[in-house]
Amino acid sequence: MMKNLLISVMYCALLCPLLASAEDLSLTNGEWPPFTSENYRDYGFISRVVAEAYKLEGINVKYTFLPWKRALQEAREGDIWVGSVAWSKADGRPDHFLFSEPIIVLTDVFFHRKDLPFDWNSFEDLKPYRIGATIGYSYGKDFSEAEAKGLITVERISTDESNFKKLAQGRINLFPCVLEVGYEILAHNLPSGVANSITNHPKALRSVGYHVIITRKYPQAERYIAAFNRGLQKLKDSGRYEQYLEGIVEGHYRRESDEATK
Incomplete structure (x- = not known):
């Protein structure tokens, strides 16, 4: 009994400094x-x-x-x-x-409504579209430069979820987002009708x-x-x-x- 008690005391003596040092x-x-x-x-x-x-x-x-x-x-x-x-x-x-x-x-892609015929190969191809973006997010150097030069039209708001709502309502045409994040929001934060109206273009905007x-x-x-x-x-x-x-x-x-x- 005394031996077990002694072992327990020694164990605590060794463990406590480790816990305290965290x-x-x-x-x-x-x-x-x-x-x-x-x-x-x-x-x-x-x-x-x-x-x-x-x-x-x-x-x-x-x-x-x-x-x-x-x-x-x-x-x-x-x-x-x-x-x-x-x-x-x-x-x-x-x-x-x-x-x-x-x-x-992770990989960023452009999300868009299924009823929008959309394809792109360069930022020149994005000129006709209103692009949503989220405040505080970076979508890469090329995107930032195109936005700063006015080559693309970008509207920034506070959250990804709000951008997807704007996309579903047709208030923006494109929204860049990490592929997995986009579909997580569509599946679990927005009504099913909204999710079913949106898809993504297969071309990667960037992998980062x-x-x-x-x-x-x-x-x-x-x-x-x-x-x-x-x-x-x-x-x-x-x-x-x-x-x-x-x-x-x-x-x-x-x-x-x-x-x-x-």
């Missing part, structure tokens, strides 16, 4: 289902991967969900949150942030990696990026990364309330 990392996040969402289990696939990768390195991730433009601004300032998740290397961001290895690589970013203002930015990269590799080596990825198809991240309203 540190918190505050990151901004936003709505981008099924990859990030305050309303999804584990906050979506990307949020889960980031949290689990850091956990393997003894770091606890704390998320706050904000509109994407503000999420980036707050992370850049580094006063409360020192970084963010799911960002591409675009629009000068590497000047202000350190980037991790890609969490995932999405990363953890830590502001360069933070003294330990390099250490946190390195920690994530190590944790991500551990997840992949263990097979857990693929399991988490399969969870998207299996609907793991959607809560029961979401399923009930389909």
